[in-house]
Amino acid sequence: MSTPFFVSAPGKVIIFGEHSAVYGKPAIAAALSLRAYLLVTPSQDPDTINLSFPDINLTHSWNKNDIPWDSIVKHINLVDNLPQTSEELVPEIVDQLGSVLADLNSSLHYTACLCFLYLYTHLCNQELAGMSFCIRSTLPIGAGLGSSASTAVCLASALAILGNRVTSASFLQTDKILKKENNDLDFIDSWSLMGEKCFHGNPSGIDNAVATHGGAVMFQRMNNPAQPSVRTSMRNFPAIKLLLTNTKVPRSTADLVGGVGKLNVEYPKTSNSILEAMEHLSNTAYQIMVRPFFGAEERKKLRELVNINHGLLVALGVSHPSLEKVKIITDTSKLGSTKLTGAGGGGCAITLVDEDVSEADIAQGIAELEKEGYECFETSLGGKGVGSLSFEDVPQELRSTVFSPEKFCAYSDRIEIEKVLSTNALEGWRYW
Numbered sequence: 001m002s003t004p005f006f007v008s009a010p011g012k013v014i015i016f017g018e019h020s021a022v023y024g025k026p027a028i029a030a031a032l033s034l035r036a037y038l039l040v041t042p043s044q045d046p047d048t049i050n051l052s053f054p055d056i057n058l059t060h061s062w063n064k065n066d067i068p069w070d071s072i073v074k075h076i077n078l079v080d081n082l083p084q085t086s087e088e089l090v091p092e093i094v095d096q097l098g099s100v101l102a103d104l105n106s107s108l109h110y111t112a113c114l115c116f117l118y119l120y121t122h123l124c125n126q127e128l129a130g131m132s133f134c135i136r137s138t139l140p141i142g143a144g145l146g147s148s149a150s151t152a153v154c155l156a157s158a159l160a161i162l163g164n165r166v167t168s169a170s171f172l173q174t175d176k177i178l179k180k181e182n183n184d185l186d187f188i189d190s191w192s193l194m195g196e197k198c199f200h201g202n203p204s205g206i207d208n209a210v211a212t213h214g215g216a217v218m219f220q221r222m223n224n225p226a227q228p229s230v231r232t233s234m235r236n237f238p239a240i241k242l243l244l245t246n247t248k249v250p251r252s253t254a255d256l257v258g259g260v261g262k263l264n265v266e267y268p269k270t271s272n273s274i275l276e277a278m279e280h281l282s283n284t285a286y287q288i289m290v291r292p293f294f295g296a297e298e299r300k301k302l303r304e305l306v307n308i309n310h311g312l313l314v315a316l317g318v319s320h321p322s323l324e325k326v327k328i329i330t331d332t333s334k335l336g337s338t339k340l341t342g343a344g345g346g347g348c349a350i351t352l353v354d355e356d357v358s359e360a361d362i363a364q365g366i367a368e369l370e371k372e373g374y375e376c377f378e379t380s381l382g383g384k385g386v387g388s389l390s391f392e393d394v395p396q397e398l399r400s401t402v403f404s405p406e407k408f409c410a411y412s413d414r415i416e417i418e419k420v421l422s423t424n425a426l427e428g429w430r431y432w
């Protein structure tokens with residue numbers, strides 16, 4: 001695909017099984033309509049790689065010839081000329097990248113640049129002319145909705161396109177696609193997992209799987225690293241009324257996953273029992289969600305399971321007073337059942353809204369949440385996975401606006417980005 005082009009990937013909501021997913025237990029998640037967008041344009045100087053990640057106040061550039069290619073390439077495991085992913089980030093490569101990351105003095109910027117360069121050195125090569133990469137997200141960042149994974153999927157897919165590792169996406173939104181095996185999507189999924197490993201050491205892979213494939217899934221990481229994770233797509237995912245509340249309390253997935261790891265070491269039997277309870281819970285929820293008839297009884301059961309799941313996450317130590325406040329408000333106003341979603345410690349909660357609650361009562365509940373400074377989202381679940389937008393697929397009169405890096409970097413908010421770029425705004429988005 002010629003430059004400029006866009007790629008985009010969705011965020012996700014974990015409905016059941018965050019944290020236990022890291023320990024090989026099944027979890028259920030669905031793609032969100034909120035997404036990350038990455039614009040790739042040629043650099044003015046063909047030796048320069050430019051990053052512009054305004055959401056995290058990062059601009060950085062490298063001369064591509066300063067990357068120690070020879071010392072890195074010798075550690076890349078190639079099979080049939082294709083780079084292979086590994087269980088852990090290759091320490092020798094991370095070490096070599098240290099020399100070009102040395103001037104980054106914030107850990108936030110360091111991890112974002114490490115993720116970029118780790119994928120760049122594996123998927124592209126020194127001959128590729130310098131490009132500019134600008135990422136914007138309509139997702140809140142660090143709030144439990146998988147912004148790290150959607151960023152990793154955008155980077156993995158764009159770099160796989162530039163490095164000729166995948167074929168271009170071909171299906172339009174309106175095409176009827178019979179999804180079968182798809183090597184390109186599996187390639188993007190597995191490399192975005194390496195990107196997630198740069199953001200936090202021990203990701204289960206559920207976030208990048210949903211951001212790559214879209215839809216809704218039951219996901220299970222295998223305890224034996226040699227075995228691939230199991231991703232069961234849930235085609236008849238029931239229409240559930242979901243309220244998303246962002247407490248805006250910042251937190252880091254890496255710290256929270258690390259905290260559960262410590263608990264596991266200190267109280268292995270206790271924490272294993274909690275993780276096992278989560279396993280039963282996800283399995284039970286799955287059986288309920290795939291029933292051909294999904295009525296009031298099923299909705300009630302799912303709400304009960306949401307309450308239990310939140311209690312178990314509290315026991316793992318990953319809630320936060322702000323999340324408990326969301327729970328108190330939604331419980332008191334009898335909106336439905338609430339649990340934290342994602343890593344917790346702040347960030348977002350989901351409420352499975354009781355179908356009997358009136359729109360007026362929902363509005364009243366939202367007003368109370370907003371009074372606390374929280375932000376409520378109405379969003380749809382189960383949307384498209386990673387997609388790309390080529391210059392040729394955008395009407396000629398819009399191209400200079402859509403593909404302008406200056407304009408893209410300057411959009412003030414989610415609404416502006418979606419107005420220009422969303423699948424509703426442009427019909428040319430293609431999927432693998």
Ligand SMILES: Nc1ncnc2c1ncn2[C@@H]1O[C@H](COP(=O)(O)OP(=O)(O)O)[C@@H](O)[C@H]1O
Binds near residue numbers: 055108144251
């Ligand atoms: N739009 C973005 N631009 C650059 N980096 C991003 C962007 N969105 C997410 N990230 C990276 O992902 C990290 C947040 O990931 P994480 O703590 O896992 O929270 P979550 O995935 O729930 O949003 C950020 O600190 C940043 O490194």
Ligand SMILES: C[C@@](O)(CCOP(=O)(O)O)CC(=O)O
Binds near residue numbers: 017022144148202
């Ligand atoms: C806590 C966990 O289950 C989900 C983390 O999601 P997020 O980064 O908070 O959106 C970790 C994982 O599955 O990799």
Ligand SMILES: [Mg+2]
Binds near residue numbers: 146149207
């Ligand atoms: Mg994340």
